Amino acid sequence: MSAVSASGRPVLKVRDLEVRFSVKREGLFAKPSQLYAVDGVSFEIAPGRTLGLVGESGSGKSTTALAAARLIPARRGHVEIDGVDVLSLEGEALRQQRRNVQFIFQDPYSSLNPRLRARDVVREPLDRLGIDSPAERASRVAELFRDVGLRPEQERLFPHQFSGGQRQRLGVARAIASRPKLVICDEPVSALDVAVQAQILNLLRRLQREHGLTYLFISHDLGVVQHMCNEVAVMYTGRIVEQASRVRLFTRPLHPYTRALLSSVPSADPTLDSRAGRILITGDPPSPIDPPQGCRFASRCPIAIERCRSETPPLVAHEPDHRVACHRAGEPIGADATRTH
Amino acid sequence: MSEPHSGPLLSLRDLTVEFATRDGTVPVLDRLSIDLDAGATLGLVGESGCGKSMTALAIMGLVPSPPGRFAGGSILFADEDLTRASDAHLRDIRGNSISMIFQEPMTSLNPVYTIGEQIAEVLRRHQDLGRRAAWERAVELLDSVSIPLPGRRAHDYPHQLSGGMRQRVMIAIALACRPRILIADEPTTALDVTVQAQIFDLLQALREETGTAIILITHDMGVVAEMTERVVVMYAGRMVEEGPVRDILSEPHHPYTRGLIASVPHLHAEVSDEPEDLLEIPGIVPSLAEFGQERCLFAPRCPRVSDRCRSEQPLLRGSGGWHKAACWHPEAGPA
Amino acid sequence: MATDSAAVLDGDRLEVAKARHPLAEAAGMFFRNHTAVAGLVTLAIIVVGSLVGPYVYTVDPYEMVWAPFSEPGADGFVFGTDYLGRDLFAGVVNGGRVTLAVGLSAALLSVFIGVSIGALSGYYRGWVEEALMRITEFFQVLPTLLFSMVLVALFGASLAMVTFAIGIVSWTAVARVTRSEFLRLREMEYVTSSRSSGARDLGLMLIVILPNALPPIVVQAALMVGSAILFEAGLSFLGLSDPNVVSWGQIIGSNRPYILDAGWTVALPGFFIFVTVLAISLVGDGLNDALNPKLRER
Numbered sequence: 001m002s003a004v005s006a007s008g009r010p011v012l013k014v015r016d017l018e019v020r021f022s023v024k025r026e027g028l029f030a031k032p033s034q035l036y037a038v039d040g041v042s043f044e045i046a047p048g049r050t051l052g053l054v055g056e057s058g059s060g061k062s063t064t065a066l067a068a069a070r071l072i073p074a075r076r077g078h079v080e081i082d083g084v085d086v087l088s089l090e091g092e093a094l095r096q097q098r099r100n101v102q103f104i105f106q107d108p109y110s111s112l113n114p115r116l117r118a119r120d121v122v123r124e125p126l127d128r129l130g131i132d133s134p135a136e137r138a139s140r141v142a143e144l145f146r147d148v149g150l151r152p153e154q155e156r157l158f159p160h161q162f163s164g165g166q167r168q169r170l171g172v173a174r175a176i177a178s179r180p181k182l183v184i185c186d187e188p189v190s191a192l193d194v195a196v197q198a199q200i201l202n203l204l205r206r207l208q209r210e211h212g213l214t215y216l217f218i219s220h221d222l223g224v225v226q227h228m229c230n231e232v233a234v235m236y237t238g239r240i241v242e243q244a245s246r247v248r249l250f251t252r253p254l255h256p257y258t259r260a261l262l263s264s265v266p267s268a269d270p271t272l273d274s275r276a277g278r279i280l281i282t283g284d285p286p287s288p289i290d291p292p293q294g295c296r297f298a299s300r301c302p303i304a305i306e307r308c309r310s311e312t313p314p315l316v317a318h319e320p321d322h323r324v325a326c327h328r329a330g331e332p333i334g335a336d337a338t339r340t341h
Numbered sequence: 342m343s344e345p346h347s348g349p350l351l352s353l354r355d356l357t358v359e360f361a362t363r364d365g366t367v368p369v370l371d372r373l374s375i376d377l378d379a380g381a382t383l384g385l386v387g388e389s390g391c392g393k394s395m396t397a398l399a400i401m402g403l404v405p406s407p408p409g410r411f412a413g414g415s416i417l418f419a420d421e422d423l424t425r426a427s428d429a430h431l432r433d434i435r436g437n438s439i440s441m442i443f444q445e446p447m448t449s450l451n452p453v454y455t456i457g458e459q460i461a462e463v464l465r466r467h468q469d470l471g472r473r474a475a476w477e478r479a480v481e482l483l484d485s486v487s488i489p490l491p492g493r494r495a496h497d498y499p500h501q502l503s504g505g506m507r508q509r510v511m512i513a514i515a516l517a518c519r520p521r522i523l524i525a526d527e528p529t530t531a532l533d534v535t536v537q538a539q540i541f542d543l544l545q546a547l548r549e550e551t552g553t554a555i556i557l558i559t560h561d562m563g564v565v566a567e568m569t570e571r572v573v574v575m576y577a578g579r580m581v582e583e584g585p586v587r588d589i590l591s592e593p594h595h596p597y598t599r600g601l602i603a604s605v606p607h608l609h610a611e612v613s614d615e616p617e618d619l620l621e622i623p624g625i626v627p628s629l630a631e632f633g634q635e636r637c638l639f640a641p642r643c644p645r646v647s648d649r650c651r652s653e654q655p656l657l658r659g660s661g662g663w664h665k666a667a668c669w670h671p672e673a674g675p676a
Numbered sequence: 677m678a679t680d681s682a683a684v685l686d687g688d689r690l691e692v693a694k695a696r697h698p699l700a701e702a703a704g705m706f707f708r709n710h711t712a713v714a715g716l717v718t719l720a721i722i723v724v725g726s727l728v729g730p731y732v733y734t735v736d737p738y739e740m741v742w743a744p745f746s747e748p749g750a751d752g753f754v755f756g757t758d759y760l761g762r763d764l765f766a767g768v769v770n771g772g773r774v775t776l777a778v779g780l781s782a783a784l785l786s787v788f789i790g791v792s793i794g795a796l797s798g799y800y801r802g803w804v805e806e807a808l809m810r811i812t813e814f815f816q817v818l819p820t821l822l823f824s825m826v827l828v829a830l831f832g833a834s835l836a837m838v839t840f841a842i843g844i845v846s847w848t849a850v851a852r853v854t855r856s857e858f859l860r861l862r863e864m865e866y867v868t869s870s871r872s873s874g875a876r877d878l879g880l881m882l883i884v885i886l887p888n889a890l891p892p893i894v895v896q897a898a899l900m901v902g903s904a905i906l907f908e909a910g911l912s913f914l915g916l917s918d919p920n921v922v923s924w925g926q927i928i929g930s931n932r933p934y935i936l937d938a939g940w941t942v943a944l945p946g947f948f949i950f951v952t953v954l955a956i957s958l959v960g961d962g963l964n965d966a967l968n969p970k971l972r973e974r
């Protein structure tokens with residue numbers, strides 16, 4: 001089955017997406033502050049491909065996905081799914097559009113309604129959106145169970161009777177039930193035992209091959225992202241700081257944050273002393289509430305200069321498929337910032 | 342404080358801890374033998390429910406009872422059997438000679454006291470320090486775990502600190518009495534990877550400085566490779582493989598260890614265009630009811646299973662040096 | 677009970693897992709709880725007795741059949757007579773029906789109001805939540821007994837008015853429980869998942885969230901019946917009950933002046949109220965244990 005639609009237009013196109021939350025400040029008369037959850041994010045995903053969104057907690061990865069799927073309101077920006085401008089949709093048109101974007105969530109214990117039998121969990125999107133006739137839905141559910149490696153007799157069980165891995169299989173079956181154009185995988189294996197993660201990752205890749213699925217893959221685990229994604233965008237406090245193809249991002253990262261992130265991952269390669277040449281960054285990310293001017297990484301960046309603190313670096317293409325938001329992209333990181341043991 | 346004694350600092354000998362369940366008692370730790378030398382680092386690896394955290398609780402004398410109880414074997418710490426020690430004596434050891442840090446630093450700190458008070462409290466309980474001396478030592482300890490402006494931070498409450506800072510405070514509390522052993526149970530699982538790297542650097546530096554032995558409990562082979570010299574792989578309450586980290590990572594003997602390494606997508610320096618599928622360990626971990634059965638408990642999930650595996654329990658066997666595995670059909674060659 | 681079984685293959689071992697409905701599991705748990713079952717049996721006896729009793733023991737509770745203040749057991753009256761010489765046993769037999777009906781309807785009313793307001797204020801953010809919370813707080817700080825006394829005094833002590841007065845002042849506890857459950861469940865990923873599958877707001881509230889929020893609400897509702905019965909007794913004791921119907925509380929209220937001389941006229945109906953409320957709260961506790969998944973799982 002060919003994944004690329006005839007027009008070759010992106011399945012998801014996000015332009016200048018902004019999401020802010022009002023947060024109550026301490027004090028009775030203080031006016032609410034703004035939390036800049038997503039602050040001008042742009043990217044697109046081609047059909048049949050996987051884009052990875054990586055970043056640490058609070059970087060805005062999940063918020064970006066939720067806003068793109070119109071599950072939380074965007075303050076500004078433009079989101080197109082298969083050519084349809086979804087931010088302007090309302091009412092029934094918006095509801096019908098929901099079939100095109102489905103989620104696989106992190107926690108297979110809280111992402112399935114405990115009151116529904118497994119078959120109804122998978123069937124719910126079809127029922128709600130009135131996809132196919134009731135008889136066709138039943139056979140579709142059976143087909144989906146086969147597809148994700150569950151057995152027909154398990155259709156009658158309740159979610160708590162499944163193991164973590166099997167529950168995530170159910171979540172996958174439900175997510176692809178409505179034949180969505182885009183599947184958003186939000187940390188799909190982070191809550192699973194290590195030995196089970198491989199089962200789910202392999203399943204996701206097989207389904208992509210067989211059905212030409214397009215994934216937006218959110219993860220904090222760089223190993224998983226490297227394994228799963230064709231292209232990777234790195235987020236830091238609400239902004240994309242670097243975006244490139246997998247090979248480029250993991251072999252020639254340009255942003256000092258990406259470089260620090262990659263060198264922080266403990267390596268299981270026994271021939272490699274991962275601590276040598278590590279870029280150790282200190283401190284924590286700045287608060288997304290009323291964040292500082294300029295580059296948000298500047299406070300932790302080992303090679304920041306004055307300009308970084310005053311002027312926000314734009315996300316610009318250094319190579320055709322490699323965009324970086326850094327005034328000092330690719331500059332060597334000095335020995336004083338590198339600690340070795 | 343340190344009387345001369347022979348042999349390892351800590352030695353588990355055929356340690357068995359049983360849990361009472363609806364279907365009878367099951368060994369959640371099944372004849373576990375582990376040695377730890379002074380100043381050494383040891384990794385305990387396995388999936389959830391394999392007994393790695395229970396091992397830590399057993400060493401600390403904190404096995405929840407009921408349903409748990411010591412059913413055999415011993416825990417020798419400086420030649421003294423902790424399984425027979427009195428509660429009062431165990432309390433004295435806990436936090437003093439052996440201390441522990443946990444996965445979630447938020448819930449391990451008391452929200453109504455400042456972090457300075459919490460560290461000082463430990464010092465006063467175990468070290469007979471006066472109020473003032475304890476506070477000063479607490480500020481020093483905050484400084485030693487690289488908390489900026491320790492004098493001012495000591496007045497902060499836990500919720501005013503980030504996750505990484507809270508874990509540093511936990512480490513400061515754990516190291517307050519210069520313990521001989523620090524047990525770290527998934528200490529960075531709740532933290533971001535850049536913060537994890539900071540915590541690991543700190544732990545390594547403190548170990549070099551104080552000579553505290555570290556037992557690190559984790560599910561992440563990368564963390565083990567980075568932090569420890571020796572590793573014990575556990576499955577269903579039993580040790581299935583033990584050896585130096587480098588040997589185990591490059592040539593795992595037990596199919597479970599091999600699966601554990603190969604089923605996780607590790608970050609590679611060489612990036613291919615189309616990665617191959619990961620090795621899967623099929624099925625799920627055995628239920629508690631199967632613990633303790635006289636067979637290889639990994640057999641149902643094992644690619645090399647034979648009839649012998651299903652009927653006879655493999656014992657740990659060495660293949661030269663310190664590398665041992667409990668398998669009838671150990672593998673050779675790189676993972 | 678749903679007990680379809682299915683063979684589940686994990687690794688190479690065959691396991692039979694029963695597809696029991698969560699409610700069936702909860703029922704099983706409830707019936708293994710001896711005190712809860714004892715409460716349920718007691719309650720059943722009282723309910724059946726109150727429903728059937730008046731047809732079996734046909735003495736008119738209003739009729740003055742004997743001299744006043746005849747002691748229990750004397751003169752052939754099991755519970756004795758009250759200050760007007762009416763058969764107290766007939767009063768207790770007939771009063772149970774009204775007491776239970778008032779308790780149940782007042783509880784239903786307060787559950788209906790409480791769940792509606794709690795659900796809406798837990799589900800929606802912004803001004804809906806703000807407004808509903810202010811209303812809830814208003815009713816919370818209101819002196820409940822005083823407010824219901826005012827209502828009954830103003831609009832007359834009819835049975836319906838008493839019920840309404842009890843229901844309208846006691847829904848805030850239900851609203852709080854419902855709201856906190858909705859706040860918690862609203863963040864569950866399966867709710868987001870249903871929303872991304874095209875569920876509408878009302879559907880999410882009623883079909884997805886409410887069934888999962890029910891356990892604590894059911895427990896609260898059960899306890900509410902007990903407290904409504906006590907409330908009705910309290911109002912009656914103060915003389916604010918429908919004089920045309922006999923209830924346990926009303927018997928207590930009308931015999932109140934003679935409590936020192938003829939204690940049984942107050943104590944006997946009081947004992948029945950006590951046993952009923954105790955039985956209800958035992959059942960409520962049993963429901964709480966059975967429906968609490970934290971206790972049930974593993």
